[in-house]
Amino acid sequence: MQTNNAPVVPFRAPKTAEPANIDAEYDVIGALLIDPGAISRIAHRLPPEAFYVHSHRVIYQVCLQLHRDGQIVDLMTVCTALSNSKQLERVGGKAAIAQMFDLCLTSANVEQHAELILEKHQRRCLARLASELQRIANDQTKNIQDCLSSAEANFRDILMLVAGDCNAVPLSEVIAENVGHTEQAYQGGGLEGIPTGFYDLDEMTRGVLPGDLTILAGRPSMGKTAGLVNVAVQVANSGHGVYIASLEMSAQQVGYRCLAADAHLSANKIREGKLGANDWEDLTHSVAKLSGLPIWIDDSFRQTPEVIAANVQRINAENGPGTIKLVMVDYLQLMGNRGSINRVSELGQISRGLKGMAKELELSVWALSQLSRGVEARNPKRPMMSDLRESGNIEEDADTVILLYRDDYYDPESSDRGLAEWIVGKNRNGPTGTAKLLFEPVYTRFRNLAGRTA
Template identity: 45%
Template sequence: MPRSRTGEEILDEAERLIFQIAEARPKTGGPIGINDILVKAIDRIDTLFNLGEAITGLSTGFTDLDEATSGLQPADLIIVAGRPSMGKTTFAMNLVENAVLRTDKAVLVFSLEMPSESIVIRMLASLGRIDQTKVRAGKLDDDDWPRLTSAVNLLNDRKLFIDDTAGISPSEMRARTRRLAREHGEIALIMVDYLQLMQIPGSSGDSRVNEISEISRSLKGLAKEFNCPVIALSQLNRSLEQRPNKRPVNSDLRESGAIEQDADIIMFVYRDEVYHPETEYKGVAEIIIGKQRNGPIGTTRLAFLGKYSRFEDLAPGSYQFDDE
């Protein structure tokens, strides 16, 4: 028996229809003839050819990662996962920072875990290369203030929007994104931290797996509707802690195989020093691409500057990728 729609879902549908009428948009969805699709496909290929660049999407800001992915592609759902203390939020926010500095389009962050002020403080520490503990405590040295001013100037007047509503539902997230697009134009990137904190209104909570599956599908739908990459952070199962090799694999994604199915790219953040403090790879993070629908899988390495909440490039070519 099909699930009856909640009041929130009905309101969301009504808003969608009203918005379509207000903007005089043609009705979307439904079959499209092959000739029309071919025209669009050839136009895109021609545009990419004339650009003559390896990066066809939104640059990540990291050289080897861009080489592996060709940038973050429109309509892709990108999962960033990792165990606690690995730096997955820092990595995702660095992707946001790089997007904000490279595009005039809107960038939207849904931070379900951290308040917006904390997010911005971390961004300022990263962009200014200032010890984040000093920024949070307000104990800045004389040479920190110019760095802070420079970071503020980098973010000032950018189209960056942060929504820190806790427990937001997929339908409310979609409605708020529509309003933002109506008011501020095309969206370049959406980031969600993190998907397990989203809630389904009216759910009994009996099957968290089904809830996460619905959330995962909704995030992929969000990416398609706004034709922009959506980065969603995800938790990993604790069971990987019992393995000798603690590098994550796709099956470690917590609570739902649907995340693996819906994702176009799955990236894991792994730092060996978290488990092995005496490792020779201190300050090195592995970005493990466990799935890429249209590209290679493998590992790239970045420098991790924890006190600055920042990842940076290592020497070019510090990656290992498979052809499939």
């Protein structure tokens, strides 16, 4: 099969008689250059050989290699990689790459465009198969059974192409991985994942597990963000990197909460500088402790699963593979276009994106979520799974759903004053149930009932 090896200038390759969608190829490359997260959405599905234009194929192959090496895919890294491999001029030079970048307005349709490219690739393969079958049929030196066997083998190749890569693994590998996890849990005192520091909760959930999506949901003032910060600090204290996507609060506000919880001081006192001598001593100690923790906070308002994944990959590239083990999102409903007509569908896409990121990057994702106002209209007001606001596929995508409840928020005279319930309403890894913790709102801190801090 002949392919077009000409550079990508002026900016579109010429039309071809063979099945090909040159515009889709161009747009896919442009999307990869403007959105570092786009490559993760198509890398598993679109092979380099699907590109008809040779220069497009070369650029895409470089993008794939950067992605597999844990590096960011963007205009600068792609041009540098092409230059280092002495392929930059062969694909049209920096001007051609920059033109692709400039003319691409969005990466929103990168998956659909990738499918168009793949379809044309499959059609070219079918055309090649038709020619091969004609050659086999006309080969009078072979008997008909050999001809049919050759035809069957060629058809099988086409079917494998349509199906894509096979991700099946032998049971022996699965069992070996199971045993490895069992040994790890044994050495960790029965806990497979990273401890949250909340012992009753860890006993149910097995800790912070890679590949899992956990939803921490509750009505306002239940302590969702406090719980997020407490778990983040505990995980980081264990030596694991944490990325916090804070769409609601600024990085400074998150920092104040970290300091308040660790120093046992009011966040307002710290913010206003109303501290005594002992307070300053406690604060200084906490500053030294927290400053050494591997926690990154991004308070950019418009974040998506793809953007977060790209940022995590950048941090991993700069600090070592697998640095980030936990991504925390505050909170789910602030992602995407809040004016979207089909909000349920959009949130479903976001939750699937977060789950996909957890699996692909082998880390855990915790996302905060609001609950519907219907909780306030009934008694008792203890939340249920059905209260997940605009839930869409959130419950389906999540491995664990934890609902926060504080009875004393509604009844100051409650016999459970000072207690918070972490209700595990869904748990793919173990039992459901309730973990009761002490909550200190002044310090925005949860503690184990036995008095051992998280």
